[in-house]
Amino acid sequence: MIKKLIIAGFTLSLLAACSTNAKNITTEVNTTNNSNESTIAQNESNITNPVVTMREAIDIFKEAYPDAKIESIDLESDFGQLYYDIDGYDSTKEYEVEIDATTKEIKVNEVESKVNRDEALDFSNIIEPNEAIEKAATNDEVKDLSPIGWSLEVERGKPIYTIEYKNQTQDIDIKIDGTTGEMIQMKMDD
Known part of the structure; x- marks a missing residue:
């Protein structure tokens, strides 16, 4: 018992x-x-709406390389950290700089001999990234999605924003004219 x-x-x-x-x-x-x-x-x-704006990131790049022209700028997230990736060049070298989008710290700074020359961005007439994102967000395919990144580069002589989205099955890129804000193209990849 x-x-x-x-x-x-x-x-x-x-x-x-x-x-x-x-x-x-x-x-x-x-x-x-x-x-x-x-x-x-x-x-x-x-x-x-990153802590460090695109213009501040450009100023940081220009401070390091005052004679360089910028050919592209991206804002991306990697392992939970936002950063700008800026590619530029001068007459003899190419530069790739990664800038932390919250602290302004330069994370990667690569310099190589100049191989080819791309078109430089003219920032005097370019709309701000948040304007391009707002225009892209009006597309029905991305209505309930948040952007995961964006890039700005010259394509066929024009500055073009590519706003990146991702849903459960597809990557969606929306191209926006960098001066007018008009949607140019939407591409969906599986």
Whole structure:
């Protein structure tokens, strides 16, 4: 009889301990998921309104390379960090600079001998990135999506923004004229 009571007591204690751990595990998983969702949402909003503006990133590049012309600028997220990737050149060298979009810190600074010459961007007439993103967001295919990045470069003599989106099955790129804000093209890749 005592043996049965001891076994029953032990079993109840074991069940109680297991159910407490299950609640803790569930709480940990929910907290982790909420934290990840918060980070993703924060990065998505930073694409449209980063701490460091495109103009500030350009100034940082120009401070390092005053004679260089800029051929492209991208704002991307990598491992939860936003950064600008700026490519430029002068008469003898090509430059690739990555600038942290929250701290202004130069993360990567590569210099190579000049191989080819691309067209330089003229920033005097270019619309701001958030304007291009707003224009792209009016497209029905991306209505409920947030941009994951953008780039600006010269294509066929014109400055063109490419606003990047991703849904569960496709990558969607929308090209916006960098001076007029008109949508030029939408491309969907599987």
